[in-house]
Every structure is written in structure tokens, then in C-alpha cells.
Amino acid sequence: MFKIIEARxxxxxxxxxxxxxxxxxxxxxxxxxxIVRIHEHGERIPLTIADxxxxxxxxxxxxxxxxxxxxxxxxxxxxxxxxDVVGPLGQPSHIENFGTAVSIGGGVGTAIAYPTAVALKQAxxxxxxxxxxxxxxxxxxxxxxxxxSDEAYITTDDGSYGYHGFVTDKLQELIDQGKKxxxxxxxxxxxxxxxxxxxxxxxxxxTVVSLNPIMVDGTGMCGGCRVLIDGKAQxxxxxxxxxxxxxxxxxxxxxxxxxxxxxEQEALKHFEEKCKLTEKINTLEQxx
Amino acid sequence: MNQLTPxxxxxxxxxxxxxxxxxxxxxxxxxxxxxxxxxLAIEEAQRCLQCPKPTCVAGCPVNIQIKDFITLIAEGDFxxxxxxxxxxxxxxxxxxxxxxxEEQCEEACVVxxxxxxxxxxxxxxxxxxxxxxxxxxxxxxxxxxxxxKVAIVGSGPAGLSCAKDxxxxxxxxxxxxxxxxxxxxxxxxxxxxxxxxxxxxxxxxGLKRMGVxxxxxxxxxxxxxxxxxxxxxxxxxxFLGVGAGLPWFxxxxxxxxxxxxxxxxxxxxxxxxxxxQFPEYDSPILDCHNKNVAVFGGGNxxxxxxxxxxRLGAKNAYIVxxxxxxxxxARVEEIKHAKEEGVQFMLLTNPVRLIGDDEGWLKGxxxxxxxxxxxxxxxxxxxxxxxxxxxxxxxxxxxIAIGNGPNPLVTQTTPEIETSxxxxxxxxxxTMKTSKKGVFAGGxxxxxxxxxxxxxxxxRKAAAAIDHYLQNGAW
Numbered sequence: 001m002f003k004i005i006e007a008r009x010x011x012x013x014x015x016x017x018x019x020x021x022x023x024x025x026x027x028x029x030x031x032x033x034x035i036v037r038i039h040e041h042g043e044r045i046p047l048t049i050a051d052x053x054x055x056x057x058x059x060x061x062x063x064x065x066x067x068x069x070x071x072x073x074x075x076x077x078x079x080x081x082x083x084d085v086v087g088p089l090g091q092p093s094h095i096e097n098f099g100t101a102v103s104i105g106g107g108v109g110t111a112i113a114y115p116t117a118v119a120l121k122q123a124x125x126x127x128x129x130x131x132x133x134x135x136x137x138x139x140x141x142x143x144x145x146x147x148x149s150d151e152a153y154i155t156t157d158d159g160s161y162g163y164h165g166f167v168t169d170k171l172q173e174l175i176d177q178g179k180k181x182x183x184x185x186x187x188x189x190x191x192x193x194x195x196x197x198x199x200x201x202x203x204x205x206x207t208v209v210s211l212n213p214i215m216v217d218g219t220g221m222c223g224g225c226r227v228l229i230d231g232k233a234q235x236x237x238x239x240x241x242x243x244x245x246x247x248x249x250x251x252x253x254x255x256x257x258x259x260x261x262x263x264e265q266e267a268l269k270h271f272e273e274k275c276k277l278t279e280k281i282n283t284l285e286q287x288x
Numbered sequence: 289m290n291q292l293t294p295x296x297x298x299x300x301x302x303x304x305x306x307x308x309x310x311x312x313x314x315x316x317x318x319x320x321x322x323x324x325x326x327x328l329a330i331e332e333a334q335r336c337l338q339c340p341k342p343t344c345v346a347g348c349p350v351n352i353q354i355k356d357f358i359t360l361i362a363e364g365d366f367x368x369x370x371x372x373x374x375x376x377x378x379x380x381x382x383x384x385x386x387x388x389x390e391e392q393c394e395e396a397c398v399v400x401x402x403x404x405x406x407x408x409x410x411x412x413x414x415x416x417x418x419x420x421x422x423x424x425x426x427x428x429x430x431x432x433x434x435x436x437k438v439a440i441v442g443s444g445p446a447g448l449s450c451a452k453d454x455x456x457x458x459x460x461x462x463x464x465x466x467x468x469x470x471x472x473x474x475x476x477x478x479x480x481x482x483x484x485x486x487x488x489x490x491x492x493x494g495l496k497r498m499g500v501x502x503x504x505x506x507x508x509x510x511x512x513x514x515x516x517x518x519x520x521x522x523x524x525x526x527f528l529g530v531g532a533g534l535p536w537f538x539x540x541x542x543x544x545x546x547x548x549x550x551x552x553x554x555x556x557x558x559x560x561x562x563x564x565q566f567p568e569y570d571s572p573i574l575d576c577h578n579k580n581v582a583v584f585g586g587g588n589x590x591x592x593x594x595x596x597x598x599r600l601g602a603k604n605a606y607i608v609x610x611x612x613x614x615x616x617x618a619r620v621e622e623i624k625h626a627k628e629e630g631v632q633f634m635l636l637t638n639p640v641r642l643i644g645d646d647e648g649w650l651k652g653x654x655x656x657x658x659x660x661x662x663x664x665x666x667x668x669x670x671x672x673x674x675x676x677x678x679x680x681x682x683x684x685x686x687x688i689a690i691g692n693g694p695n696p697l698v699t700q701t702t703p704e705i706e707t708s709x710x711x712x713x714x715x716x717x718x719t720m721k722t723s724k725k726g727v728f729a730g731g732x733x734x735x736x737x738x739x740x741x742x743x744x745x746x747x748r749k750a751a752a753a754i755d756h757y758l759q760n761g762a763w
Contacts, residue, residue: 023511037468043561043570044468069570084468086505216561216571219466219507220695221476221533222553228544233537238696252544255648259546263572270567 002085005058007078010140011133013065014108015074016050022057024049024087030119031093031112031210031242034061035218037084038073045069046215046237049088050111059085062111062140068267089218090241093119098183098206101125102174104167104196106132106188110141112210113187114148121148125183129153130170132188136161168195181205186245190254197245207245211236213256228252294337302404303332307625314598314629317480317564321385324414326366333361336406339398344408347396349745350449352376354393354408361411370415371426378452378495379445379744381420381487384413386478386588387741388619420490427497431458436758439464439523441508441698444472446529446731446743446750448492451500453751459758461499462523464506466697469560472531473732474740476560477552479592481599482622485559509697514705518726525726525754528705528713529747532692532732538584542642543688547574547650551589551689558596574685577601582653582681584608584639585689586616587737591626593687598629605631606681610638610658610671636660638671640678642686654680691737698733705729712736720750725763728754 006018024034033048051060065071076082093116101120105113110131121127129149133139134157146152154162155170163170167188175181184207186196193209200207213225213236220238227236228249234240306322307313313320324332342355352373360369373380389395389409397405419425438454440447443465455461469475471488496502508514508530517523535550537543554573557563561571581597583590586609597605607626609616612635616623627633636658643652657677660669694711706714706723713722713729720728730746732738757763 023506027511041562041569084505086466086468086507088510089507216553216556217467217476219533219697221535222556223535223537223550224553226537226544233544238534252648256544256546258648259574260572263566267567267570267572 002082004076004078004080004082005056007076007080010062011138013074014062014138014140015065016060016062017073017076018053018056018058018060019082019085020057021059021085021087024085025052025054025057025059028052028059028088029092030095030115032088032090033218033241034059034085034087035089035215036061036073036082036086038069038076039083042072042083043069044084044216044218046089046212046218048112048210048241050115062108064108067264068271071268072271086218089237091239093185093242094208095119095123097124099125100128100179100181101183101185102128102130102171102181104130104132104171104184104186104188105141105145106167106186106192107134107138108140109188109192109210110145113185114141114144116185116187117145117148120183120185126150128174128181130155130167132156132167132170132192134158166195167192168199171196171199175199175203184208184245185210185242190250190257193245193248194250197248197250201246208242209245209248210241211243211248211253212241213253214259227256292334297335297337298399298403300331300335302335302407303328303410305407305410310625310628310630313481314595315601317599319484320481320625321413323417324410326364326418329361329366329411329414330364332407332411333358335399336362337398343396343398344393344406347393349392349741350376350748352393352412357415358406358408358411361415366415366418367422367424367426370419373412373415374426374428376748377744378449379491380412381416381491382445382474382483383741383744384409384411384416385483385487386739388739390620392741420487425490425494427494428452428456430456430498433460434458436460436524437462437522438754438758439508439517439521439526440529441526442466442472442529442531442731442733443470443492443502444474444529444531444731444743445740446531446747447472447527448495448747449744450527450529450730450747450751450754452495452498453748454754455495455498455500457751457755459755460501462501462503464508465502465504466507467560468504470502470504476556477589477592479555479559479596481595482592507697509701514698514702514724514727524758525728527747527750527754528698528722528727528729528733529731529743530695530698530733531743532737533695534693535688536691536693537688538639538690540639540641542644542650545642545644545650546648547684548642548686548688551583551585551593551687552692554593554687555589555596558600564600573600575601576685578603579684580604580606580682581685581687582606582608582639582683583687583689585691586611586618587689587691588618588622590687590689591618591622591631593689594631595626595629597685597687598631602685606634606683607631608634608637608639608653608655610636611660611668612636615668636671638673643680650684650686652680652682653686654678692732694733694736702727710736718749719753719756720746721753721757721763726757
């Protein structure tokens with residue numbers, strides 16, 4: 001049983017939770033994740049640890065409501081309970097003083113890019129962050145990213161805030177300006193991570209991505225999270241989640257992530273109907 | 289019981305298990321075996337010749353006092369019989385269901401030399417069920433606490449049996465489990481129709497009532513290292529029973545296609561996450577209705593997976609195994625049950641590649657016929673591909689059930705624990721001591737994938753050695 005100490009929306013559909021989990025808070029390192037199961041009937045889903053507070057004994061996760069489980073999680077409030085939180089899982093990010101490091105977060109991926117940016121800064125890097133979103137309202141952790149960056153950029157697809165364009169446009173611009181970049185970390189939607197890999201490949205810039213395949217146990221037991229790295233299957237949960245972006249088979253990852261698409265739709269429909277029903281009952285009760 | 293002569297005993301035929309009808313059971317998840325009635329159990333027990341030197345006991349990895357418990361059954365003292373078993377085996381309801389009796393106690397049974405052996409496994413199961421259904425489960429006596437703490441990593445059969453023995457001796461025992469439910473492979477791996485989860489829960493409840501503490505969601509190697517357990521958390525010894533939880537794949541083309549599962553994932557989704565009740569439960573599994581499902585492998589896990597696929601609605605459920613039925617490692621009963629339920633066996637057949645469509649979905653498999661050559665290092669005849677015998681079969685779902693390697697989470701963070709080339713933990717076979725002082729290991733993490741009863745045997749051996757070590761202090 002894990003108690004939610006704090007819960008607030010950062011943007012529409014994107015919610016931050018601080019959860020009481022002292023053991024995990026003490027142990028987690030940048031790049032690691034937890035597996036969460038909300039209730040008895042719930043599925044186990046991986047969520048990256050965005051932050052932790054050892055003294056308070058809490059970890060922070062940031063959740064975008066996409067499927068049934070994440071939407072249901074986003075209904076949780078301060079004081080509510082999450083049944084299971086397991087971790088820290090995965091290999092911590094490999095952090096060293098690369099020189100100039102760029103940490104790129106796309107959408108809710110920024111929640112993962114942020115702790116790594118912090119760790120990169122602590123290791124003595126000159127840190128550039130590129131924080132991308134579809135529009136102004138979806139930009140998260142702007143202040144936090146700025147605080148750890150030597151240079152911080154926001155990009156929006158529609159130009160409603162910051163730089164008008166994709167994170168890759170900004171990255172390319174920095175390279176074109178002659179900025180010497182030694183390391184890039186990119187975390188976000190699969191097409192974005194692939195695009196970043198394509199930008200840095202010709203320059204031979206070491207590039208790392210954090211992969212988000214479908215996972216069950218998170219300890220290497222089920223093998224469901226296997227991803228193709230340099231043509232060989234590896235388990236994102238124990239070998240990753242971070243991998244050399246230039247070696248990742250992004251098509252295979254994208255295909256595998258669609259495996260349960262049909263079921264996710266069904267689960268969501270089932271959930272929304274149930275929600276509507278509950279709402280209706282509540283309204284009726286109130287009317288009485 | 290004394291009235292019967294050996295000749296009369298030999299005349300009683302072996303009583304078969306009452307089972308659910310194959311056509312019906314292949315579409316539900318309820319237990320296949322329904323058990324003996326008390327009358328059948330007594331009659332079956334009367335078949336035992338009460339050998340002066342019971343060879344069956346030597347055939348059992350934990351040396352259950354088989355002769356004695358069978359005598360008690362024949363006398364109608366079922367509770368007495370289960371108590372007798374529990375002197376050596378903490379989990380009789382589980383072992384009575386999943387042990388490969390035909391290779392152990394029953395193989396050594398003298399009655400079996402001239403006919404069918406006494407159904408020792410069925411009798412064990414009967415008395416364990418009798419006790420559970422009576423609602424008066426005996427909790428073994430626990431000695432007064434000796435103030436020493438032992439951490440057990442993994443709540444599978446090795447960990448549970450180690451926990452029971454140490455607790456009885458008065459140790460403070462805590463079992464750490466990585467998953468959200470206790471039981472390890474007993475709950476995520478073995479299906480409901482072979483081992484109902486309720487039974488596992490009841491057996492674990494017994495341990496809780498003895499005072500064994502359990503912590504779920506606790507991954508040792510991550511949240512605490514072994515060193516931290518001993519230095520910071522105050523445990524005097526650690527037993528590692530973490531199992532072999534790292535699935536092997538075939539290394540053939542197409543294994544990452546959508547629709548290809550490891551047996552662990554397939555079974556975990558169904559058993560632990562209850563995917564067959566989707567969307568009431570949130571975890572999905574690919575719809576197998578009217579689909580063709582192929583399972584690669586010939587062990588119990590392969591049988592579990594293929595029979596599960598039938599229960600999920602599969603039209604054709606195939607076992608693809610590269611040797612012949614004789615070499616299959618699965619229990620004879622599981623193979624028999626699978627056949628009765630309609631599983632199609634493709635023997636002496638090996639997959640060459642898995643075939644996918646443009647969207648990355650599995651649509652078929654290419655197979656090659658095999659023949660058996662000379663025995664290999666496993667003692668079984670080596671399968672050799674017959675060149676040019678390739679053929680393809682349309683399938684929608686594939687499950688790879690060829691075994692598991694040792695999970696590296698603990699050894700990665702405790703490098704001074706010596707491991708073999710295969711990644712298993714190296715122990716002294718007598719004491720289960722690892723190369724690290726105070727740390728013991730047993731079960732699949734030591735042997736590689738094996739059976740429940742062997743893991744339990746290892747847990748007991750380790751418990752005895754841990755007791756010895758903590759009483760004497762000498763390593």
C-alpha cells in the first residue's frame with residue numbers, strides 16, 4: 001500500500017504524483033523506473049521516477065492519461081492509495097562528464113529527461129535542454145528544466161510558445177551553429193526518438209534513448225519488453241531502459257507497442273462507461 | 289488393514305483420479321483433477337505392501353515417510369496422515385499435484401514392479417485437501433524465538449520450505465517477494481486448472497500463522513542488496529531462492545513479431561494477472577478464439593501453455609517438440625491430459641523461423657522434421673534435422689517454452705557470490721553455502737529450471753545448514 005502525498009495536474013491530462021515509498025526514494029537513480037499496479041484488478045505498468053525526496057521518503061512520478069490505467073491513475077487524489085509500487089527497476093542512466101550534453105524531452109518524456117539532466121549537471125556537464133510539446137499548454141517542468149540548464153529551449157509544434165518546430169529542428173540548428181555536442185539523451189514518443197537518432201547519426205554524436213516497451217513484471221522474468229538492439233533481443237527492464245539510439249530498431253518497437261491497441265481501446269471504453277455510470281448514480285443520489 | 293494378505297493387496301487395481309470431462313475442462317480454468325473420495329483413498333492405501341525397507345521413501349527428494357502416512361490413510365486417520373507428511377514437507381497439497389511422482393516415489397514402488405504403483409501422489413493430495421476442507425489446518429509448533437533473523441529471497445517452493453523449517457526452529461524469518469503476490473512460480477507459472485491459487489494461498493497462510501513474515505513488492509538486489517540485508521537490516525543469514533526467471537528464446541528469425549510470447553509472459557498474463565477475465569481485469573492477452581497457437585517445448589511449462597491456449601479458445605493448439613514423446617520432460621499425466629483435451633503433438637519437429645506480415649504480426653512458422661541420432665551429453669538421443677523436410681504452418685500465436693536462465697538481479701549487485709558460466713549460483717551441494725559468508729542458495733537459481741519438489745528439498749537442506757551455521761558460527 002503506497003500513499004499519495006501530493007497530486008496535481010501539470011498540464012491537461014498530465015499529472016504529478018508524490019508517493020510515499022521511502023525505500024525506493026533512498027535507492028533510485030536517474031533513469032530508473034517503478035512498476036505500478038493501482039488495485040486488485042489492475043495491470044502492472046512501468047513509470048519512470050521523475051524525482052525523489054529521501055527525507056520525506058517520497059518518489060515523484062508524472063503520468064499522462066492515455067490508456068485505461070493511466071487515466072484511472074490520474075483520477076487519484078492526495079491521500080489515496082496505490083496498491084503496489086515496485087522498484088527501483090532498470091539500469092540507472094550512465095552519467096559521466098561528457099562535455100556538452102543535450103537532454104531532450106518530448107511531451108511527458110520530459111519527466112524522464114529532467115532527472116537525467118540533473119545528474120548530467122551534477123557530473124559537471126555543460127547542459128542544454130530542449131523541452132518539446134505539441135503546444136504551449138502541454139509544456140511541463142519548464143522552470144525545473146531551466147534551473148538545471150546552461151541553455152534551455154522550449155519548442156512547440158504549433159509555435160504557440162518558444163521555438164516553432166520540433167525538438168530535432170532545434171537540435172539541428174544548434175549543430176549547424178557549430179556547437180560542439182558530445183552527448184544527447186532523448187526521451188519522448190518513438191517517432192521523436194527515432195528522428196533525434198537520425199539527426200545525430202551523421203555527426204557520430206553519442207545518443208541515448210529511454211525505451212518504453214510493454215512490460216509485465218519488470219524483473220526480466222516475462223521477456224515481454226524485448227527490444228532489438230543491433231539486431232539482438234535485449235530486455236528493456238533489466239538491460240535498459242536506456243540504449244544506444246543508433247542501434248535501436250524503432251520500427252520493431254513501434255510495432256510491438258501496438259500489440260494490444262485493440263484491447264486498450266476496449267478497456268478504455270469499458271472504463272469510461274463505468275465512470276459515466278458512477279457519475280449518473282452520484283447525480284441521482286445528490287438529487288435525492 | 290492387517291487382514292489383507294500381500295496377494296490380496298496386489299489384486300486391488302490402482303484407482304484412477306476422478307477428472308473433469310476433457311471436452312468440458314478444455315474450455316474452463318477449473319481444476320482438472322477432482323481428487324479421491326475417502327473410500328477410494330482407503331482402498332488405494334490398502335494396495336501398499338508396507339515394505340520393511342520402503343524404497344519409495346528413498347525415491348522422494350524430501351524423504352516423506354510414505355509408508356507411515358499410507359498406513360494411516362488405510363486406517364482412516366486422514367489427519368494423522370497429513371501430519372506425518374508435514375514432518376518433512378510443508379506443501380503437501382502442492383506436491384500432491386505437481387510432483388513428477390512417476391519418476392520419484394512411484395517409480396521406486398515395489399507394487400509397480402509387477403503392476404501399477406501405489407498412487408502416492410494422489411494419496412498425498414487427498415489428505416492435504418481433506419485437512420484444508422476440514423477447516424482445521426494444523427500449524428506446526430514453533431520453538432521460542434532464538435533472536436536470530438534470516439532473510440529469504442523469493443517466495444517460491446525453495447523459499448517457502450526453507451522458511452518453514454527455520455521458523456519451526458525459532459528463527460525470525462522474513463520472506464521477500466518481487467511480485468505483488470506470494471508463491472513465485474506456483475502462482476505466476478502453474479495454471480489454475482493444475483494448481484488452484486486458493487491452495488497456494490492456504491499453504492502460505494499456514495506459514496503466516498507460524499509467524500513467518502512476508503514482504504511483497506520487494507526486489508532484493510534493487511531495494512536492498514544482500515550486503516544491506518545483513519549489515520543494515522540485521523539479518524544473520526540470507527537464503528536465495530529466486531528461481532530461474534529469465535526466459536530463453538530460440539534465437540530464430542521472427543521472434544520479436546507481435547504474437548510471439550515467452551511461456552513466462554503468456555502464463556503470467558493468464559495466471560497472475562487474470563487476463564482471461566479481461567476486461568474485468570485490466571491486463572490483456574491476445575485473443576486465441578479460433579486461432580492457431582503453437583507452443584515450442586516439451587516440458588510441464590509447454591503443456592501448461594498449450595492447454596491454457598485451448599482454454600482461451602484456440603482452434604488448433606500445437607506442441608512442437610524436436611525429440612519424440614519418450615524424451616519429453618513433462619509429467620506423464622500432463623501429456624495425457626493435453627492429448628485428451630485435443631492438443632496436437634508435432635513431434636520430431638523443430639521451428640526454423642517465424643513468419644510475419646508487414647505490420648509485424650506473426651502469421652506462420654517454418655518447421656523442419658528431425659530424426660534421433662546418438663545420445664548426447666544429456667543422455668537423450670540427439671535430434672538431427674532432416675534436410676529438405678521443411679514445411680510451413682499458419683499460426684497466429686506462438687509461445688516459446690524451452691526453459692529459463694537464472695535471473696541476474698541479485699548476483700549483479702553482489703558480485704562476490706560465485707556464479708557458473710551459465711549464471712547459476714555455485715553452492716556446496718551438501719550445505720547450499722555460496723561463496724559469500726552467511727549466504728545460502730537453492731532451487732532453480734542453483735540448478736537451472738527444475739521441479740517444485742527439488743527446490744523444496746534444496747530449501748530444507750539450506751535451512752538445516754543455516755541452523756548449523758548460526759548455532760556454531762563457523763563457516
